[in-house]
Amino acid sequence: MNNATDTLIPAPRTRVTDLTQRSHTARRNHLIDQTFKYLGVAATFIGLIVLAYFIIDIAIDGIGRIDWDFLTSLPSRKAEKAGILPAWAGSAWILALTAIISLPLGVAAGVYFEEYAKESRMNHLLEVNIANLAGVPSIIYGILGLEVFGRLMGFGESLLAGAFTLALLILPIIIVATREAIKAVPSTLREASYGLGATKWQTIKWQVLPAASGGILTGTILSLSRAVGETAPLIVIGALAYVPFVPSGPMDQFTVLPMQIFNWTSRPQAAFLTNAAAAIIVLLLITFIMNGIAIYLRNRWQKNLK
Amino acid sequence: MEAKQILLGASLMLLAACGGQTSKNNDAALTGNVKIDGSSTVYPITEAIAEEYRVVAPNVKVTVGVSGTGGGFKKFSRGETDINDASRPIKTSEAEACRGNNIEYVSLMIAYDGLAVVVNPQNDWVDYFTVEELKKIWEPSAEGKIMKWSDIRPKWPNERINLYGPDAASGTYDYFTEAVVGESGKSRGDFTNSSDDNVLVQGIATDKYSLGFFGLAYYEENMSKLKVIGVDNGKGVVIPSFESVSNSSYTPLSRPVFIYVSKAAAQRPEVKGFVNFYIDKAGSISKDVGYVSLPAELYTKAKEEFGTFTR
Numbered sequence A: 001m002n003n004a005t006d007t008l009i010p011a012p013r014t015r016v017t018d019l020t021q022r023s024h025t026a027r028r029n030h031l032i033d034q035t036f037k038y039l040g041v042a043a044t045f046i047g048l049i050v051l052a053y054f055i056i057d058i059a060i061d062g063i064g065r066i067d068w069d070f071l072t073s074l075p076s077r078k079a080e081k082a083g084i085l086p087a088w089a090g091s092a093w094i095l096a097l098t099a100i101i102s103l104p105l106g107v108a109a110g111v112y113f114e115e116y117a118k119e120s121r122m123n124h125l126l127e128v129n130i131a132n133l134a135g136v137p138s139i140i141y142g143i144l145g146l147e148v149f150g151r152l153m154g155f156g157e158s159l160l161a162g163a164f165t166l167a168l169l170i171l172p173i174i175i176v177a178t179r180e181a182i183k184a185v186p187s188t189l190r191e192a193s194y195g196l197g198a199t200k201w202q203t204i205k206w207q208v209l210p211a212a213s214g215g216i217l218t219g220t221i222l223s224l225s226r227a228v229g230e231t232a233p234l235i236v237i238g239a240l241a242y243v244p245f246v247p248s249g250p251m252d253q254f255t256v257l258p259m260q261i262f263n264w265t266s267r268p269q270a271a272f273l274t275n276a277a278a279a280i281i282v283l284l285l286i287t288f289i290m291n292g293i294a295i296y297l298r299n300r301w302q303k304n305l306k
Numbered sequence B: 001m002e003a004k005q006i007l008l009g010a011s012l013m014l015l016a017a018c019g020g021q022t023s024k025n026n027d028a029a030l031t032g033n034v035k036i037d038g039s040s041t042v043y044p045i046t047e048a049i050a051e052e053y054r055v056v057a058p059n060v061k062v063t064v065g066v067s068g069t070g071g072g073f074k075k076f077s078r079g080e081t082d083i084n085d086a087s088r089p090i091k092t093s094e095a096e097a098c099r100g101n102n103i104e105y106v107s108l109m110i111a112y113d114g115l116a117v118v119v120n121p122q123n124d125w126v127d128y129f130t131v132e133e134l135k136k137i138w139e140p141s142a143e144g145k146i147m148k149w150s151d152i153r154p155k156w157p158n159e160r161i162n163l164y165g166p167d168a169a170s171g172t173y174d175y176f177t178e179a180v181v182g183e184s185g186k187s188r189g190d191f192t193n194s195s196d197d198n199v200l201v202q203g204i205a206t207d208k209y210s211l212g213f214f215g216l217a218y219y220e221e222n223m224s225k226l227k228v229i230g231v232d233n234g235k236g237v238v239i240p241s242f243e244s245v246s247n248s249s250y251t252p253l254s255r256p257v258f259i260y261v262s263k264a265a266a267q268r269p270e271v272k273g274f275v276n277f278y279i280d281k282a283g284s285i286s287k288d289v290g291y292v293s294l295p296a297e298l299y300t301k302a303k304e305e306f307g308t309f310t311r
Helices: A002-008 A010-065 A068-072 A085-116 A121-133 A138-152 A159-183 A187-195 A200-227 A232-237 A257-265 A270-305 B002-019 B043-056 B068-077 B092-100 B131-138 B171-180 B197-205 B216-221 B242-246 B269-288 B296-310
Strands: B032-038 B060-064 B083-086 B105-119 B128-130 B162-166 B192-194 B210-215 B227-232 B254-262
Touching: A010 A270, A068 A085, A068 A270, A085 A121, A085 A159, A085 A200, A085 A257, A085 A270, A121 A159, A138 A159, A138 A232, A159 A200, A159 A232, A187 A200, A200 A270, A232 A257, A257 A270, B032 B043, B032 B068, B032 B254, B032 B269, B043 B060, B043 B083, B043 B269, B060 B269, B068 B083, B068 B092, B068 B254, B083 B269, B105 B171, B105 B216, B105 B242, B105 B269, B105 B296, B128 B131, B131 B171, B131 B227, B162 B171, B162 B197, B171 B210, B192 B197, B197 B210, B197 B216, B210 B216, B254 B269, B269 B296
Parallel strands: B032 B060, B032 B083, B128 B227, B162 B192, B162 B210
Antiparallel strands: B083 B254, B105 B210, B105 B227, B105 B254
16 A cells, blocks of 8 residues: 555656646747747837838928929929929829830730740749849849840830830739739639630630739739839939920930939938928828729739639 | 009010020020930039020920939930030040040030038137148048048047048049049048938038038038038148139139030030020029039130030
């Protein structure tokens, strides 16, 4: 008996220590969990605080400067008379032309890769290079655009040369977005279409593309809102600093908002810095609106798919 | 009542137009484009002239780019632009490129630009710099050697000197190094550089032991935050100002700026009209945007030169 109890007693003891150990580890894990959670929150907030600080700072400097005259006036050497009409009109032109050029090219390439391309070394090489293109610095596109579109194709310093260059710049993003969107289309849709006797092209045109359109548009709009902030490639192409007119056609010379901002920030007079802040607010609004449209489209698209 | 005011305004404008030196009634009928590119230093003058020219010739589209003097000359020598803004005279290589493409041109001096050497307002020890001292501070061999104020003159504080200047891509840097070091584009590398002169202004304004240089206009706009230092070129200390730059006593840190006009372009009435207007207005406008006007006789000379060039 004694022996039995002797052998029995230690067992619960070890179980007890086991339990405390386990609760100790659990507490530690919980602590690590919490720490990581708060680190994550902090990381998120650092980004947001910097953005908020930037926006508030710019808003304080520039919001009072924005009025109808500012939006509808030509640039001037007198800061208080100067406006951004040619700049935002140029940005709008560039945006529209870039979208018209890049969307069909990007979507067609994306469809090819997802629907038609077979596993071959050639296609693999193409895919890798498109991924590489996304990482090329934008100024390189500018140099390429100047030679190919500006000089070789004879577009000169026109909106068209700028739009083609920016279209190249965002093409990889649109291709990737298109491929992801097509991948997300449920295979049942395709199978149903084939089952009804539709051809491949009919399936793509009537089923796959409409179902993927939300994702494609979201990607396109996000890439366009990147294009609207680009300056470096356009400077190389020959976007100008002083343009006293609104472009009336794609072959006209032009300036864009980032160019006008850049020009104003390097002026010695403080009043031009206020103008630059005001122009930055306008540019930010354009990007925010575009991102808003992208989010709206994505939400609608997700609902439709379900 | 309103009709009267309009009538009054119209007749006043008519009077003003008649009183002008240029034949403005001719300019008003002009159409076409004038393409200008080049130096960002000359840009504010050209922009202001283009703005004023719109009033006289509303149907002429004048566009101005800022590719820099060198970048602008590249386009100019290909015949892509009509006028090039230049903060230095054309280089031999650029002149050859023009000749190779049969581009004849005339160079017109339009204003002076001064470079200001500035320190922090709390700096109470520097009274002036000699050109030799500036060279001693900025030459390539000064890197690692002239690191403290006391390295320049022993009685100055034994504190680290922090240097600020425009980046190597700017014509201002080229000009300063040529005038001070003796060779364009050569200087020490350990200084805070920026293509944005406002960044330099901020840096110097907040740093007691700083020293920097940039265009006179940036000093004129920020006088309360900076202290300008006179330069002794062997003929006494001269402080940069509109007077000392325009009478050439502030040497070697003042320079003329130019426009280059292509001959083929100058045959077009809108370019000819614009350049004549430019020469007429350059004096008053350059003052307006922070530059120093040339003596009146130089503008008369430029106008004659351009007249013979287009004849």
